[in-house]
Amino acid sequence: MDKTLLEVPVGVSGRHVHLTPEHFRILFGPEATVTKIKDLVQPGEFAARETVTVVGPKGVLENVRIIGPLRPYSQVEVSRTDCFRLGVNPPVRDSGHLEDSPGCVLVGPAGVVTLERGVIIALRHIHMPPEEAKRCGLKDKDTVDVVVEGERGLIFKNVLVRVHPNFRLEFHIDTDEANACLLANGNKVKAVMPDVARRTARAVALELTG
Template identity: 55%
Template sequence: MRTFSVPVGISNRHLHLSEEHINQLFGENSTLTKKKDLSQPGQFAAEETVTLIGPKGKLEGVRVLGPARDETQIELAVTDAIKLGLNISARDSGNTEGTPGINISAGDKKVSLERGVIAAMRHIHASEDDALQYGIKDKDMVKVLFEGPRGGILHNVLVRVKSTYALDLHIDTDEANALGLKNGDTGTVIIED
């Protein structure tokens, strides 16, 4: 068994929009306005927010993340999905086949998606150097241990390796709340040989 420490990044509900949907929601030739950089290089929280409208409710002020993606994807905690009346499953980013759709509004403009709402699978971003140093590879599944009064072990944590990634564990608000975690806390990755 091998271990290493990883910082925690808690992901609140958000969405990634395609260029087409950015233009439909915010006007032709619109670009996202950077509010702040995120932990992963080149990614940012935008000033723009939207309202998500599901069969049973809506969520207002949902942050758009940039830059634009090839396909629009909404990432929610399961409790968010329940409020909206959606049944979502944990998926790797980009795997939206067979997922529920949703309506997105920004002011008087709307987009209706046939699919694209997921609970993001908990995952570790790692650079190629991190992967080499810690003996992990893209698509590995590991465990992460957390100490503290509400501590525990998260199983089935996906490893994602890319040269531009910074080492970071992404979990959603449901997972963070269950374990009593906040941004910047650390966990211990457990690799079973």
């Protein structure tokens, strides 16, 4: 196996919401349960039938999908384009890191929840099982570059590597990032290992400085 490049399938993540059990009951009723309509690539995660309206200071996003299972925290993941519509300016964060993030209002068929914080733009990342990470010389929280080839090819910098035994290999980006380079679910990109990226950067710097 070439340890300098790793082919990774793409998963484009549209706007979605994660909810706590308490918030789910407020929004959908005390007897409601999460209804799975489709399994996602990552084991145990699924798209739910239930949707909410996300309300910001300037506008709303309707029919935003709930992603299950329910979690210990409620979180709204949006693209930068969505932020303009809502009128919020959230940070780019890894999932669950909600400090200093803006809030919003969630409206469901049975009630309303006001989040004091929880709106983020998801940090692009690669889900990776431990055996794959070991082969590549990577560990959890490392970063890599990801190369997209094609008509609108580009390089994504600072891609977080998330390693867990339950993960399947997948590169997660939001819709803005995918649209910028014409990527779709299931397309393949190449992750460049950190030592190779550093050598390439040094080579470019030397060429520019003569």
